[in-house]
Amino acid sequence: MSKIKKVLIANRGEIALRIMRTLREMEILSVAVYSEADRNAPHVHFADEAVCLGPAPSKQSYLLQDKIIQLSIGLKVDAIHPGYGFLSENAAFAQKVQEAGIIFIGPSSAAIEIMGSKLGAKKAVSQYNIPLVPGTDDPISDLKEAKKVAKNIGYPILIKASAGGGGKGMRIVGDEEQFEEQVQRAVSEAHSSFGDGAVFIEKYINSPRHIEIQILGDQHGNIVHLFERECSIQRRHQKVIEEAPSAVVTPSMRQKMGIAAINVAKACNYYGAGTVEFIVDEKLNFYFLEMNTRLQVEHPVTELITGKDLVREQVLIAEGKALSFNQEDLSITGHAIETRVYAEDPKNNFLPDIGKLHTYKRPEGPGIRVDDGFEEGMDIPIYYDPMIAKLICYAEDREKCIEKMIRAIDGYKITGIENTLQFAKYVMKHPSFRSGAFDTKFIEKFFSPENLVTEFSRDEKTILAALGVYIFKQSSPKNQAYPSKSLNEKSNWTKRKKRG
Structure with a gap:
């Protein structure tokens, strides 16, 4: 086992700062790296040391693998934490870090590689009898044969890129006439986005929910799950609101999904923190979707309902320590909801704002x-990604947590840029969200820009009310009769009016 004394965080913004806070609690030194655009960012000032990587574009800064590793060697860093995004799921980077004699705070490069391919992941987990969405096991190579497969599965179907995610390289095909064109578009987008044009076919599930399971595994073969997160409120196939636990997952379903997630981890000899994602249909049947081999953006909701610091666990696992708890030690307490606060305009199709x-x-x-x-x-x-912050609320039950989130949104003051706070408040108040009867098509079904009316704070309402009273008094007939006279003058004018 290796004691970690100094960690370089190969990331930026909120996740870099969040990791550093845990490192400080563990009395581990932190090194920040930053681009010229982030020179004055909070994570740079919080770190024990900070080094500039280069200009603002990520290809000239945060994605410079060799430079990050050389800096780590020069600064005598024991470990590198990749956060999420950037290099966090790059198998080549993880391998280079290990070859340089530095600990990679994450899974093995082999596990990242297996789960980085959706087709590779499906093959790896197939031996464990894990539910899979009906579809092809290999990339499309013969269009005629692929058409036959699609017909047998039954339309609508989904064309998906084997590499990457975030909805890129993904096309819904409603009938056979659209098939060839949509395959070509998916291949082109997958190739430009990921450098890999491999696509495959899956049955398209109408009204799906996106539910994931957090897992932790050590380097001694111990694996546990830390229950589920509901991630169905999405825009452009990317999550905006997450919660734990899910409003629809029963104890029996939770146990089955947890076992399936642990088996997915076993399929690639996984260690570290990871997330197994499932798609859930209207009848609550669940199917393996993919595995994210890193810390998730939404990890705080799991931390709040379990009392476990996932970054701390990542560090301890990287040091070679065995998990200090087993499955029976874990339980769900309370409810947590996370709102991603994006610099985006919900009234304009969630376009980024700067x-x-x-x-x-x-x-x-x-x-x-x-x-x-x-x-x-x-x-x-x-x-970079337009996320400003993550707002997380915790309460003893879901209803109280929703109300707390609404109050927290009202207390969050942001001006100068458009943001998604009022959209999140709309979601919190919507009957479908409150009842738990929603899916990944929530925005498509229920949201339109007209839903976001301007709301005023209590102080603003008081000022507007006072202004309204003042305007009313000034415009009343009585005041109009005596626009600029004193009370005595008004009285004399009235008497003259009566006599005349």
């Missing part, structure tokens, strides 16, 4: 957590 955070005030109070990487006065750069 600019300066003129006002930036975080909500406070019991059960409210904000993971962010910005301060008031900072600019939102165009070069």
Whole structure:
């Protein structure tokens, strides 16, 4: 076992800062890397050391594998934590880190490679009798043969890229006439996005839910699951609101999904923190979708309902320690919801917005957590993901948690850029969300820009009410009769009017 004393975080923003906070609690030194655009970012100031990687574009900074490794060697770093995004699921980077004699705080490069391919992942888990969506096991190579397969599965079907995610290289095909054109589009997009044009066929599931299971595995073969997260509120196939536990998962279903997730991890000899994603149909049948071999954006909701610091567990696993708890030690306490606060305009198809955070005030109070990487006065750069922060609320049950989230949103003050806070409030108040009867098509079914009316705070309402009273009094007939006279003058004028 190796004691980790110094960690370089190969990431930026809120996740870099979040990792550093746990490292500080563990008395481990942290090294920040940053681009020129992030020179004054909070994670840079919080770290024990900080080094500039290069210009703002990620290809000239955060994606420079060799430079990051050389910096780590020069700074005598024991380990590298990749966070999420950027290099976190890059098998070649993980391998290079290990070959340089540095600990990679994550799974083995072999596990990343297996699960980085959707087709490779399906083959790996097939030996464990894990439910899979009906589809092909190999990339499409013969269009005529593929058409036969699609017909046997039954339309609509889904064309999916084997590499990558986020909805890229994905096409819904409603009938045979669309098949060839949609396959060509999927291949082209997959190749341009991931450098891999391999696509395959899956049965398209109408009204699906996206539910995932958090797992932890050590390097001694011990694997546990930390229950589920509901991630069905999405835009452009990317999550915007997550919660734990799910409103529809029963104890029996939870156990079955947990066992399936552990078996997925076993299929690639997994260690570290990972997430097994499932698609769930209207009858609550679940099917393996993919595995994310890293820490997830939405990990805080799991931390809140289990009491486990997942970053701390990642570090301990990387040091070679065995898990200090087993499955029977884990239980769900309370409910947690996370809102991703994006610099996007929900009234304009969630298009990213950039600019300066003129006002930036975080909500406070019991059960409210904000993971962010910005301060008031900072600019939102165009070069990276538009997420400003994660707003996480925790309460004893789901209803109280929803109400707390609404109050927290009202207390979150952001001006200068468009953001998704009011959209999140709309979701929290919607009957389908509150009842748990929603799926990944929530936005398509229920949301339109007209839903977002301007809301005012209590103080603003008081001022507007007072202004309304003032305007009413000034425009009343009595006041119009005596627009500029004193009370005595008004009285004399009235008497003259009566006599005349």
